Amino acid sequence: MPITVSVKTTERIDMVDITRFVQQEVLKAGVTDGLCVVYVPHTTAGVTINEGADPAVCSDMIAKLKELVPPNDGYRHMEGNSDSHIKTSLMGSSVTVLVEGGRLALGAWQKIFYCEFDGPRSRKFFVKAFNC
Amino acid sequence: MPITVSVKTTERIDMVDITRFVQQEVLKAGVTDGLCVVYVPHTTAGVTINEGADPAVCSDMIAKLKELVPPNDGYRHMEGNSDSHIKTSLMGSSVTVLVEGGRLALGAWQKIFYCEFDGPRSRKFFVKAFNC
Amino acid sequence: MPITVSVKTTERIDMVDITRFVQQEVLKAGVTDGLCVVYVPHTTAGVTINEGADPAVCSDMIAKLKELVPPNDGYRHMEGNSDSHIKTSLMGSSVTVLVEGGRLALGAWQKIFYCEFDGPRSRKFFVKAFNC
Secondary structure, three states, rough: EEEEEEEEOOOOOOOEEEEHHHHHHHOOOOOOOOOEEEEEOOOEEEEEEOOOOHHHHHHHHHHHHHHHHOOOOOOOOOOOOOHHHHHHHHHOEEEEEEEEOOEEOOOOOOOEEEEEEEOOEEEEEEEEEEEO | OOOEEEOOOOOOEEEEEEEHHHHHHHOOOOOEEEEEEOOOOOHHHEEEEEEEOOHHHHHHHHHHHHHHOOOOOOOOOOOOOHHHHHHHHOOOOOEEEEEEEOOEEOOOOOEEEEEEEOOEEEEEEEEEEEEE | OOOOEEEEOOOOOEEEOHHHHHHHHHOOOOOEEEEEEEEEOOOOEEEEEEEEEOOOHHHHHHHHHHHHHOOOOOOOOOOOOOOHHHHHHHHHEEEEEEOOOOEEEEOOEEEEEEEOOOOEEEEEEEEEEEEE
């Protein structure tokens, strides 16, 4: 099993700041200078990097994704969550961040957000950090 | 030359499950625990990870991409495939997956899809797997 | 500090071909066969890979992104750049490219584009290349 972290989401569409959990795994792994990949093994949840200072950035992003890809839009997939699958591919299933001196080399305003598109649910993600 | 795999697409817009070909290259490379990058060297084809159980998920995704980025929409690029280029950037040119015990650490429902946006064509993709 | 490259953008929304700067860093790092990650540490700028031969491809992409995510669209974030944040997540904060024989293994038409969504500004990006 890869290094696996659990995350709980509380809305159907939700962006959860997971930066500190990712940072923790980088430290535990003893990685000092290299890369860190965060991978989401679900098909209705993704991951992105964006501004974490003002929560309105996430709520604006969620509102726009809902507008571009509404929940009921004549989809053929019968589980009622085609929009969640589509939003997942728009955001992507992984992010890659540099590690320097044991720290994620994020920009001043960047946070890593778990993107739930079919919650609320108990979810997970993988962290793979390595020196290189 | 990187490890290169050929793929044939059969529609102008098409999502082809390439998971087994990627897995095969990981095994051939003898990679046990690390990462695998799938890279598409074209500008009108991309790659994404999503649900592979119900083909309706892909057809819903294709329908939505066609709606958001229609083929003829007053584009300036004269080759008639600006929509294909735009869809490619929305999906992305690569995916990164963890490898554990020689297997791609995909979620239960995840498959890797080659996303053709200007087919049908003979295409290719690169696979780079390594222990880390 | 990771290897950092500066880039100037000249429009609010702008796609700048940074391929040669990335290639230069790969050479400087002495990486022959492996991977190269280009990472943008900003929250209103991203990076994508697409066609570099005809500038109309980029202008069509920019026009479509403006249409899908217009600048003023009832956003709650008060800085007036919610659209820039959303466009950033649609494009992504990093790209990963294979390196072979010291060269980026890009397709014939592929270039790496820095995607400015809240310029013009002085920006930067990180390059991490390694043998693997």
